[in-house]
Amino acid sequence: MNLQATKMELIEMLISTKKATVLKKIKAILEEEQEYLTKEDYKIINARRERHLSGESKSYSWQEARQKIQNR
Known part of the structure; x- marks a missing residue:
C-alpha cells in the first residue's frame, strides 16, 4: 500500500463529497486517533x-x- 497515494485518493474523495455526515464521521475518527501526549x-x-x-x-x-x- 502506497501511503501517499492513499492519502491523495482520500483527499480527492473528501473534496468531492456532498454529505456533511460523511465529513463529520471522518473528522471524529481522525480526532480519536490523534495523540495529544507522546x-x-x-x-x-x-x-x-x-x-x-x-x-x-x-x-x-x-x-x-x-x-x-x-x-x-
Missing part, C-alpha cells in the same frame, strides 16, 4: 506519579496550591 510524556508522568505514590515528592492540596500561587 510516549515520552507518558513516561515522565508515570515516573512522577510513582514518586508521588511512594512519598518521594511533595504534594499539595488544592487550597495549598492556590495559596502558593496567590502569594507569588
